[in-house]
Amino acid sequence: MSSCLFCEIAAGRIKAEIIHEDEGCLAFRDISPKAPSHILVIPRRHLDGLNDLVGPDSAAADGLLAAGVMAAHAEGLAPGGYRFVINCGQDGGQSVGHLHLHVLGGRPLAWPPG
Numbered sequence: 001m002s003s004c005l006f007c008e009i010a011a012g013r014i015k016a017e018i019i020h021e022d023e024g025c026l027a028f029r030d031i032s033p034k035a036p037s038h039i040l041v042i043p044r045r046h047l048d049g050l051n052d053l054v055g056p057d058s059a060a061a062d063g064l065l066a067a068g069v070m071a072a073h074a075e076g077l078a079p080g081g082y083r084f085v086i087n088c089g090q091d092g093g094q095s096v097g098h099l100h101l102h103v104l105g106g107r108p109l110a111w112p113p114g
């Protein structure tokens with residue numbers, strides 16, 4: 001899947017500011033931040049998106065959430081709070097076809113989202 005942007009970041013061929021990494025996931029700063037802290041968490045192994053989290057691949061969700069929490073701690077967001085977002089498909093606003101969790105924080109976040 002060499003044409004996938006986030007696979008390229010996971011492989012280190014495209015640079016990103018890494019916040020946290022573990023065996024299964026990588027967390028790095030979003031290139032176009034929507035909040036003072038905006039981190040993306042990806043599974044190293046390619047999955048297109050939320051719709052792939054079925055059957056044996058559903059286990060990837062655990063690692064993704066855990067890595068997101070670790071990234072939030074590393075960023076100092078835990079005391080004030082933060083938000084996880086996963087956009088799915090065209091209507092969900094997904095623009096990169098590799099599963100990713102947004103970790104947003106550093107200011108009060110409005111609800112509902114647009």
Ligand code: DGP
Pocket residue numbers: 005016017028029030031032040086087093094095096097
């Ligand atoms: P989404 O719209 O949910 O698919 O989010 C994709 C995010 O990816 C978006 O917030 C911008 C970010 N992004 C796109 N290209 C790059 C890149 O080359 N590097 C980094 N760090 N983030 C990127």
